[in-house]
Amino acid sequence: MIDLVAARVHYLVTFLLLGIGTYMMIGNRNLVKKVIGMNVFQTGIFLFFISAAYIEGAGSPVLSSPGPYVSPLPHVLILTAIVVGVSLTAVALGLVVRIYDEYGTLETDVLREVRADE
Template identity: 50%
Template structure:
């Protein structure tokens, strides 16, 4: 069993769980979105790690014979990065609106205000 070959995946899982932990344990909505971004980037690293070939180069055709890494995960992750920033922008806009409506972005105080209404 070659355990070294799993190091990438384990770090990815660690980063993913760190993002997940921030999302569930921290009360500030902006920090939750940072956690969501950490989670997201860890998934990107997972995909790109899977596309790596031993001794490969970037998948751009060259005259010299070469082994290319798998271009398909690269394409999927390019799409995912841009979609990710779009969703982050929407989340931040929601946070700004919540700040305008409640005067805070802390989850506990938002819940208190809801209870008072």
Template identity: 60%
Template structure:
């Protein structure tokens, strides 16, 4: 266990982040915070990709260098995924704005009550 924490601490941290994100989505009633949770969750996955491409002593794949180079593929992937993630967040926030203007609340529990009343 200790050894795992010592050598693979990045992964452990990222999974904690992953968990926090999921928890926010499930447990938080505020819609914006839910979206933040989703973003956090996604970021954890992006970082996971980057972390696994890390090579001890390797240099960035952009700069031509002697010696070991970090794998470029995960970085490309993450760049793409970030773009996708941003688009998602943007659409999500747009929806939140619309919901707020219709119902005047951002809290899911209140929202449920309002909708039940209608």
């Protein structure tokens, strides 16, 4: 059992991050924290891809010396995904700033009350 967990600890962490991220997005009332939750969620996915790149017993077509190699493709993919993630965060924070300017609060429940009077 312990072995099993130890061998797959990165998957465990991946889904832990996904869970935490989801919880923050749903459960937290603060908009900035929701955005952070979204980031945590995405980080979980990045980790998933990176860890999947380590393939046991895989060789490399270019290098001949023995040793563990990592498939570069998922890394490249995740670089792209990180860029996407950063832009998303930027847009999200921009929106948060606008919401704060407009309503003077970032708490969803206060926001709902303010907007009910709109």
